[in-house]
Amino acid sequence: MAIRLALVNDYEVVVRGLSSMLRNYADDFEVVELNANTEVSEPVDIALFDVFAQSSGDGEDVHDLLANPIVRHVVVYAWNVTPAMARRAMDHGVSGYVSKTLPAHELVEALHAVHAGGKVVLGSSSKRSAVGGDWPGREEGLTAREAEVIALITQGLSNSDIALHSSLSINSVKSYIRSAYRKIGVTSRTNAVLWGVEHGFHPDRARIEGPPSVESSRGAAR
Structure with missing residues (x-):
């Protein structure tokens, strides 16, 4: 069964x-x-x-x-x-x-x-990437980890909160933020939040x- x-x-x-x-x-x-x-x-x-x-x-x-x-x-x-x-x-x-x-x-x-x-x-x-599944922003070139960081930024979390949520060091969080920002073409947290809202990074509710x-x-x- x-x-x-x-x-x-x-x-x-x-x-x-x-x-x-x-x-x-x-x-x-x-x-x-x-x-x-x-x-x-x-x-x-x-x-x-x-x-x-x-x-x-x-x-x-x-x-x-x-x-x-x-x-x-x-x-x-x-x-x-x-x-x-x-x-x-x-x-x-x-x-x-x-x-x-x-x-x-x-x-x-x-x-x-x-x-x-x-x-x-x-x-x-921990150096291996995800081998399956999907995530918001994948079609924009974000890795699963970069997408997760952008999702948490879109939800309003600070870098220290993101580190706690994602079990990453603060330096790793900052590294993912830098690489994600380059890929999505933003230079500030405010613009990253706006980009996230426009690209499906708010949690779904239904x-x-x-x-x-x-x-x-x-x-x-x-």
């Missing part, structure tokens, strides 16, 4: 990209919901929480998922997977902490292990109906 899965993030493009990443595994998963900043409302085996422009893997959003009685397991899909971060999340009840730099088949294996009752922590090199990429793959396989 397919694992019932909710994909959770505040950005439609992110959850759609995650759904697309799993398109070749339609027999493994039934994607019940793609949630843009809304509560999971149908029973699911696993809620996969993508940390793009969100609080850390043991933040309020994750606690809300853990408190939801119709969510059996929570898996955090994060950039940085350190023993300390994973331990904190696991202590709160998270069942899996998985790096976003891993290929799709390793993410799938981790989700199966969690569904079977296991606890999974899978890290990878639940997304249906996972077309996974469903279409399932239909194509029949």
Whole structure:
């Protein structure tokens, strides 16, 4: 029986990209919901929480998922997977902490292990880029990390707040800001916010109906 899965993030493009990443595994998963900043409302085996422009893997959003009685397991899909971060999340009840730099088949294996009752922590090199998924600004040439920083700037966060949210050093945050500014052609924070508003960097607020990429793959396989 397919694992019932909710994909959770505040950005439609992110959850759609995650759904697309799993398109070749339609027999493994039934994607019940793609949630843009809304509560999971149908029973699911696993809620996969993508940390793009969100609080850390043991933040309020994750606690809300853990408190939801119709969510059996929570898996955090994060950039940085350190023993300390994973331990904190696991202590709160998270069942899996998985790096976003891993290929799709390793993410799938981790989700199966969690569904079977296991606890999974899978890290990878911090120098590797994302291998799947999607993010706002990708078509403008922004990397996933640069896009995340621009999203947090658009939300009004300071550099120190961005460092806390994204588990980056302040110097790394400044480096991503410089490279992102060059790519989008701005020179100030105010202009970066205006650019972000114009290019879809405000969080989406409505639940997304249906996972077309996974469903279409399932239909194509029949």
